[in-house]
Amino acid sequence: MTCLDSRNLSLATNSDLAAERYRQGVDLLLSAWPGAAERLDQALAADPDFALAHAARARLHAIRGELPHARKRIEAAEALVARQGHAREQSHVDILSLVIQGRSAEALKQICTHLDSWPRDILIFSLPLGAFGLFAFSGMAAHDQARVDLCERHARHFEADDWWFLTYRGWAHTENGNLVLGRDLTQRGLELRIENANAAHALAHALYEAGEIEETEAVISQWLPGYDCSGTLHGHIAWHAALAALERGDVERALTIYTESIRPEVSLGLPINVVSDTASFLWRLQAYGHAVPDGLWEEAAAYSEDYFQKPGLAFIDVHMAILAAATGDSSALERRVEALKHLDESGALGAGPVAPALCQAVQAFAEEQYRNCIGILEPVADEVVRIGGSGAQREMVEDMRLLAFMQGGEAIKARDLLDRRLHRRPSPRDLRWREAVTR
Incomplete structure (x- = not known):
């Protein structure tokens, strides 16, 4: 047999x-x-x-x-x-x-x-998919559409109750902007196999992108206790809950989640998640006007020293730049920018010039050089998708641009960007910012 x-x-x-x-x-x-x-x-x-x-x-x-x-x-x-x-x-x-x-x-x-x-052959099929898959890290601007196209090309070969295909097909549609279909597919995938961290993660994305902040927190708080902390996505799914709490303005709750599940001292996640989740959460916390508790930036930076010192993975380069800027290591940041420029000139940097530009924008923002930050970000705003990752992860760059508008005297541009964001997704934080720039 x-x-x-x-x-x-x-x-x-x-x-x-x-x-x-x-x-x-x-x-x-x-x-x-x-x-x-x-x-x-x-x-x-x-x-x-x-x-x-x-x-x-x-x-x-x-x-x-x-x-x-x-x-x-x-x-x-x-x-x-x-x-x-x-x-x-x-x-x-x-x-x-x-x-x-x-x-x-x-x-x-x-x-x-x-x-x-x-x-x-689903192990091979999985390789181009996901936030850190081959499509996302290819440097192509249309990687969200490429994932959808690949899934739809082969959808006829899968049963309607195939939990794996439902999960990844749903993720692809969510990231490509079809939130209703993405949520429906992902939710069915999770129902068919509750012990499926990729489906829980994808559902958290679908809810967050739809502006369902409280439901995002509710789904995670119900599902996450059944997922052992040794699971590779445990800390990252907790990161989504922390972002949702920040959206609502509940800083205490967000910091509690960070301390218990995300910080390097406790997370057993993959290094790419630990570095990006810690850097991006702390950046958001500080950029949104809240104090970062003593030692957290240094702890995250110390962890990152064992990983990703070699530039070239644009998604992580941006997060390494954030850690360097936050801890005052301007020489490390400058070395990374120069290395990325050389890689771009040689044709070896898939994401292209957007990678060194974003690192430079991080430095300008940290130094409160908001006009300079705007000047760097504006020409590459449509290219940010090329660094890979998810929409929720790349939202940090758009937040940086928006805050630079607000702090740099560009109230009209800030209102226009906020109006586009609010049209796409209702957000308690964006509503607060819209009210602030209207005064």
């Missing part, structure tokens, strides 16, 4: 136990739920020559930033598929190898070809 994965694709293993543990491990990986590593290790214990289990383990290591382990695992998978001769598994492993090597453009091209033949 042929062993199958969770979407009925054949697996090159003769062990029913290995196949079962692999199915469980991949589903846990794709729902950002604890236990994936243990299940995949059990699959390999049952069949040490199970190439796709090695490959999935490599993917998990790569997600955690454990690149030496990821390379070792993917090399084992490559050796196995080379002699086993299964076309899908060979392509599957090749794509994961490209991703681990950082050859993202090649991986994206091969993924599209792979999915034309095997659209239900």
Whole structure:
């Protein structure tokens, strides 16, 4: 009897136990739920020559930033598929190898070809999707639409109750502005598999983007206690709750959430989330006129020193610039800007000139050089999407631009931007700011 994965694709293993543990491990990986590593290790214990289990383990290591382990695992998978001769598994492993090597453009091209033949290969399908997926970090301006297009191209291959596809398809539509459809799809995905952190996260985005601030907090407060703090998205989903509290002006609640779930001392999330969540929350707290408690900026900056020192990932470069500016490390910020400019000139920076520009704008804003900040941000305002991440994460840049208008004597521009934001989404904070600039 042929062993199958969770979407009925054949697996090159003769062990029913290995196949079962692999199915469980991949589903846990794709729902950002604890236990994936243990299940995949059990699959390999049952069949040490199970190439796709090695490959999935490599993917998990790569997600955690454990690149030496990821390379070792993917090399084992490559050796196995080379002699086993299964076309899908060979392509599957090749794509994961490209991703681990950082050859993202090649991986994206091969993924599209792979999915034309095997659209239900969900581990490969997941790679271009999400806020930190290959599309988001490709530097392309239309990555939100690209995710929708990919999902819709292959939607006919998935059952109506496929929790994984509902989750990622819903996320894609939410980020592309179709909030009603995005919320509906994501909510169904969560209902079908409540132990699905990616769906809870995507639903929080859909609610936040729709201006349903209190419902955002209610959904998170109900769901999050059932998600172990070792889950990779625990701190980030708490970050969404903290943002919602800030929206309402409940600073005490926001700081409590930050202290208990987000700060580096307590979060067990991925470094990319810990660095971006801490930097962006503290920036918002301070920019919105509230005091940042002593030591929090320094704590976040100290954590970041072990990660992302090499410039080139535009999304994280902006957050590293925020930490440097907040702690007065102007030389580190200047070095990052110069390095990004060199990368851009060489054609190696996917996001292009918007990356160094945003870092410079961060410095100008921190120094209260608001006119200078406006002059930097205005020409690149339509290019910010190229740094990747989600709309909620990139909103910080728009907030910076808006506050620079307000502080830099550009009341008319501030009102125009606020009116566009309020038309898109009702926001208690924007309403307060609109009243302030109208006085």
